[in-house]
Amino acid sequence: MISQTTEYALRAIVYLAMHSDTAFTTLQIAKATRVPPAYLAKVMRALGKANLVNSQRGFGGGFELTRKPSEITFLDVLNAVEPCRRIRKCPLGLESHGVNLCALHKRLDDAAAVIEETFAGVTIADILAKPTKSIPLIETTGVN
Template identity: 45%
Template sequence: MLSKTAEYALRAVTCMGSRAGCPASADVMAEETKVPRRYLHRVLQDLAAAGLVRSRSGPGGGYELDINASDITILDVVNAVAPLERIATCPLGLKSHTSLCPLHAELDRAYEQTEVAFAGVTIGQLLKSTSPITPLREVK
């Protein structure tokens, strides 16, 4: 259901969230998250354009969250890079469908429920999980 771009963005944001106050280089994040560096760079640009991430150049620089991880939801990250597309009108363009047919209405309800679920979970919550597994990334 999620695009590869959204998955990669979530990995990057959790990586940065786990390093609060310590910027991470794209190389380090690419290695830890298993996201190809070139692709990661594009994702980071989208996250920065959305105001979720900032970059600092120079020694000790890198990428870091521009907002506290507890204030960023999964939906915020997804919407920054590959928003879920709700169905407002007939995707087939059928003029006789003045409202959504049962199939597309049900699909849109599922998208709505997904948005609600994603909006209810913050990156901070993921990082504070009691699971012994660190979310979405490899740890040495």
């Protein structure tokens, strides 16, 4: 359902959110999130263009979030890398249907709508706050 690229983008954003106010290089993020470094570089550029992260070149540079984790939603990240394609008009091109979707396409679009709405309501801060057995991106040793 969700593309690989979107998942990578979310991992990176979550990682940055876990270590606020510090810049991280592509390589650092890639290592921590286990995303192919060269590909993550491309994803980070997309996140930059969407203004979700600031980038700083040169020595000591890297990426950091442009706003607080509580102000970044899943949908923001999704839209940055893979625009959510809703069904706006009849895919068959039937003139008489036009914008009035038939039951079939209405149902399909409803599914997309649910995802969109759900993701719009979930922030990165929610992910950090949620107490689960596993901590995002972190490998816990038996010591815990």
